[in-house]
Amino acid sequence: MDDQPDRLLKAYFGYERFQPGQREVIEHLLAGRSAAAVFPTGGGKSLCYQLPALALPGITLVVSPLIALMKDQIDALSARGIAAQRLDSSLDAEGYRAVMDRLRSGELRLLYVAPERFNNERFRQTLSQLRVSLFAVDEAHCISEWGHNFRPDYLKLVGFAKAAKAERLLALTATATPAVLDDICQVLDIGADCAVRTAFYRPNLTLLFAPTTVEQRDHDLLARLNERSAGPTIVYVTLQRTAEQVAKQLADAGHPARAYHAGMDSEKRSVVQEWFVRSNDGIVVATIAFGMGIDKADIRYVYHYNLPKSLENYAQEIGRAGRDGENAVCEMLACADDQNTLENFVYGDTPTAAAIDSFLHDIFAQEAEFDISLSALSRMHDLRELVARTLLTYLELQGYLKGGTPFYASYRFRPKMASQDILARFQGPRRQFLAELLRRARKARTWFDLDVDSAVAEMQQPRERIVAALDYLGEQHMLEVTAAGVRHRYRILQRPDSVKALAAKLYEHALRREESELARLQQVLALIEADGCQVAALSAHFGEQREPCGHCSWCLNDGKPVRIPARRKTEIDPAVWAEMETLRRQHPNVLGPARVVARFLCGVSSPSLSKAKLTRHTLFGRLADVPFAAVEKHAQDSAPPTA
Incomplete structure (x- = not known):
């Protein structure tokens, strides 16, 4: 390896030497290998992709859930003369267009995006036309299903990186146990010799x-x-x-x-x-x-x-x-x-067996190719959106489904010039196509709504052409364009022999995750x-x-262990429970399962509770000081409500 990393380090970042682990990771990347970096907070993870971005020919894509990190790093990089930008929810339409213009022109060296950005079909289409030299995944522990902050969107990043023909990948995290690091390397296909871990200990x-x-x-x-x-x-x-x-x-x-x-x-x-x-x-x-x-x-x-x-x-x-x-x-x-509050979060994320069963019956009753709204699916089956997305990810990983490109059900636009002025810039078939497209939009006050699916069917045109046209008009400042109602495409690869058996398997999996998360809390106490x-x-x-x-x-303290006062013993008030049973009889379809009753009394919201407006009831959260497991057991032992 030549002295290029050292020269770039001094010229752009002002440092004479690398921190531990940095040079090793950078050398792997510059040699064309994917790598992983597990450095403690403050250990210099960001340099591991910022410096290679200056040496590699294409764009370096940094995937991070942290808007604050994006903003601070971009400000610092810009001050050093390094072209970097971000695409996140804080950008308005004009800011988004400016970033995309710089991206397409090849001016940018680094682009920061959140994982959810890949739900945007326009972004993915643009990415497919660029050279992605480095695909860096920050907070990479989110990839591991058994990590402390698993996010299903992260598992799909591997597919997105392949679709973008990323030449090398980099996983970065401050908090990966050895087992989680092995999981990350397996998912991202990173060789064990390219996984670099530096000392966790901080003597100060x-x-x-x-x-x-x-x-x-x-x-x-x-x-x-x-x-x-x-x-x-x-x-x-x-x-x-x-x-x-x-x-x-x-x-x-x-x-x-x-x-x-x-x-x-x-x-x-x-x-x-x-x-x-x-x-x-x-x-x-x-x-x-x-x-x-x-x-x-x-x-x-x-x-x-x-x-x-x-x-x-x-x-x-x-x-x-x-x-x-x-x-x-x-x-x-x-x-x-x-512990009560922290346990409530864990229990609140675990779906009921009935919710998983109804969810799977709904999915496998679909046609071979279908699209769905996660929010609608969540409300229908009383699952948090993250849980619904996780279940769909499991079905993909187990070979039942194949996910397609998400799309927006509708687009809105606000003209920045008169329609005739827009059309005057085009001739022949393109003008005719745009005229027909604009006519199909319904005007509200200042915005126009366009149902893309209807336009596809009525105009007999590919969806990609319609979306590309709207994108182009937005880039040229003829329209201000926004999209809404993201829908997720899936294709059923195989249907289970028994939906009931698959539901039971996924429920057991959810219970294992619940046990794992509760065990993490016990590790803190230990x-x-x-x-x-x-x-x-x-x-x-x-x-x-x-x-x-x-x-x-x-x-x-001379080797004397700390001892925490025991959790307060809180009894369940019989008067509260009597009132709860009356409410269960009034809402048997919602408050039937013991898990849902415990969520309600412990103050943990869910789609079904919100839909029934029960989160506004005076009983909601009345037993927040009682351990969730005790409330759930009491609900199980109680006589089931009768209508």
């Missing part, structure tokens, strides 16, 4: 675990902030409303604190993020949505007000502290009662109460063996 991070109770926690957090010197701080919480409440409490006590969560609009989130990046003492009270991709090296404190849902999440979140190499403190206020160095135990989870660190709670 002090890891503390403080037992507390619901009543004591606010006092404990305020005491820590008051007794320690000020510095940029993140306080992680589980729920959006908790972020608002805790931020207000801290602000009322005189601390510069602001909330951040996914329920805020993007503009408000951006304001908080930019304020925090500039601040020397700002405190952000945030859900896990905050911090991913944030370029701030001097975070001095990370507090976990609530338990993290897994060791992977915990490692990623504390990894945002002390990236400048200076000392930082990461403290978890460990309260066993947090780390807190470990009778041994907690840093060494956390490192071992990620495949790294270490001696006692000297700067965790166990080491600093």
Whole structure:
């Protein structure tokens, strides 16, 4: 290998040497091999695709779910004279067109997109006409079905990369156990010798675990902030409303604190993020949505007000502290009662056996080729959209279905010039085609709606030609075009011998995932109460063996383990249950299954509960402080409701 990587590193990034693992990954890529990089947060994963993008001839496509990461990295790359852009939901129509123009012209070196961008048929068509030298997948642990944040969209990225004729792939993550890394490499066809893992251990991070109770926690957090010197701080919480409440409490006590969560609009989130990046003492009270991709090296404190849902999440979140190499403190206020909320999320995602059965009967009653709306499918079978998408992915992986290119059921456009002026730019058959197409759009106030399927049937024209025409008119600033109602195409490759047997198999699979997610939470509790160095135990989870660190709670407390107060024993109020049984008799079709009753009483929404407007009922969430499993068992043991 020549000195090209070193020259590019100094010329564009201003560094004299690579961080551990970076050069090895880059050399694999420049030699034409796919690679994987498992580096801790702050370990320099992004350079592993940014530098090759300068050396490779085509476009480097970076797939990431993190809009904040996209924005920050693009700003930094632009400042270095590197042509990079992003396509995400924050772009308006004009911004989207500008990026696509630069992409088609070959000007861009890097393009950042979210996984969902591949649902856009226009984008996939454009990609097929480009040379994709590198297809980089950030947060690659999402590929692994047994990883801590499995996303079915990620499994399909392999197919998209092949369709785009990507010349090499790169998987990047900070949180992959050895088993998950093996899974990633198998899915992406990365050789074991091209998977590079660097040390997880960070000697500048002090890891503390403080037992507390619901009543004591606010006092404990305020005491820590008051007794320690000020510095940029993140306080992680589980729920959006908790972020608002805790931020207000801290602000009322005189601390510069602001909330951040996914329920805020993007503009408000951006304001908080930019304020925090500039601040020397700002405190952000945030859900896990905050911090991913944030370029701030001097975070001095990370507090976990609530338990993290897994060791992977915990490692990623504390990894945002002390990236400048200076000392930082990461403290978890460990309260066993947090298990209720975290367990509710897990149980809420597990479909009922009846829901899976009705879902499969619906799918295999379709014609050989069909298209569906995920939102409609979700409502019909009382499945969250993510769960419905996951089930469809399983059916693809098991050879029952083959997914096609998603498409939009309808397009809307707003003319930027008169129709006659648009048509005057064309002649002959093209003019006639466009005139007929524009006539088929129905006008609302300022927008026109076009049913593409109807236009295809009535005009006897290929769908691709109609979509391409709308895309072209949008690019030429003759129309402002938007699309809606994404539908997913499938072809049935084979039908199961027994739908019932397949439903049972998928339900068992869902229960195993549920057990796996609940076990992750128990791993967090085991780390807190470990009778041994907690840093060494956390490192071992990620495949790294270490001696006692000297700067965790166990080491600093002379080898005495932390003990968390037991979860409060909360009884089910008989009066509440009597009211619940009355409601079950009123809604037997919705509140029949014990799992749905438990969701309702524990405050976990579902499509069927929302459709029946039961999430507005006074009983919704009344037993949120009772373990989900106890509520579900009580519902199972109760006499079934009668109409």
